[in-house]
Amino acid sequence: MEHLLAAFLGVVAGTLSAMFGVGGGLIFVPTLIFLGSNTHQAVATSLAAMIPAILVGSWRQTRYGAVRWKDATVIGIASIPTAQLGAAAANDLSNDALRKAFAVLLFAVAVQMAVRALRDGGSSDSSSGPDPPSA
């Protein structure tokens, strides 16, 4: 039963990941903690678990023509060293106020994106790539 729930949450995480271009850790990490991992193990396992889904999602999106691989490579490689810096900084500080400030910032970005989408309507993405292949 536990495993069935975990598998279902895996599907949900993969769906969100490919749909929005995110990792899926939001769902994976709590699920793994529920399954008995500690926090370190959950983060590590979540990262490993999402790689096949990201790979398949990127492949589908590439076929659709929406991935700019050169840009993605630059961003991806640039993020590798600072991710370790950030993790080290988090271990040093573990600052609650900082996390709340970041949460407020994310929330503000979410509101701003929603307001713009509602104002502009749905027509601004016509240049997002070719139509889906018909074959």
Place this chain on the structure above:
Amino acid sequence: MSRRLSVLIAIGLVAGFLSGMFGVGGGIIIVPLLIALAAYPPKTAMATSLAAILFTATAAAAAHANEGNVQWADAVLLGVPAVFGALIGAAWHQRASTRGIVLAFAAFLALVAVRLATE
């Protein structure tokens, strides 16, 4: 170095740092930054972000695996169903209107923010 390249590198540096620091994926940071700073259409930003975090996640997972923190049985239990989810998610992404997917993304982002604040 061109301005455009500098912007992309800056996005990667910032996304990496914040994701490492707060344990959130880089994607929720990369998508809004690509739209705001690199004039990306929203759907292209999401698809490109997915490709970008492939590098981040692989490097981070390798580092964690070296330290022996990855529980492989659980990774398979979640990771295999997630592949099916990815097929569904990519198909939904491709069919969705820009407005619809941006609103859904904003809702997701708000949820991440609330979770982060109440953790």
